Amino acid sequence: MANIVQFENVGLRYGHGEETLSDVSFTLAGGAFYFLTGASGAGKTSLLKLLYLAQRPTRGAIRLFGEDAVTLPRGRLPGFRRRIGVVFQDFRLVPHLSSFDNIALPLRVSGVPEGDIEAPVREMLAWVGLEGKADARPPTLSGGEQQRVAIARAVIGRPEILVADEPTGNVDPDMAERLLHLFESLNRLGTTVVVATHDFHLLGRIPDAHMMRLDKGRLHDPTGSLRHPASGR
Known part of the structure; x- marks a missing residue:
């Protein structure tokens, strides 16, 4: 599967404080399913904002759909964003x-x-x-x-990428599993799915999912090899 997202040594800093994300590098393959894990405050939401073009990095390179997303002209942003579906943590209905x-x-x-x-x-x-x-x-x-x-x-616009930020954080376990099945169904149709979660009980529900783990703004287990959530293989 071709890579549709590539981050190279990406850093993100808000204001003059310490970096929220440091030297983050990974690729996302088209049609794959990813879990982005990490404790609260690890930087998951910030990484997702970079992914759906709500934020530009302080440093590093991001390629999206084969193009340089860092220097993308503002006038082209809406067209790119329509290719990315976002499920926000606070719904935003x-x-x-x-x-x-x-x-x-x-x-x-x-x-x-x-x-x-x-x-x-x-x-x-x-x-x-x-x-x-x-x-x-x-x-x-x-x-x-x-x-x-x-x-x-x-997902109404059939996005090429779906990004979900803690989508099961406000629902009971049965509903969480149902929502996950919805994401899995969309993934089977060819959409690349990225689910950020700190709920480790969900990680074994998608056997073929790739795993990425953020810890204090740094990425561990960067995507590149398939890891089974339950066994760590």
């Missing part, structure tokens, strides 16, 4: 919009004709098990339901 309209939002922003929106949004609602919640607004949904709306919104 629009509270006054229905589940249907939250999921449809990326399509409308991209200029998809209104007549072409109904079918894919209904498909996504069914995919995440929320067919009966199309008209419900986020404040009336449970945490797990809100998370599933956020996932459907992230």
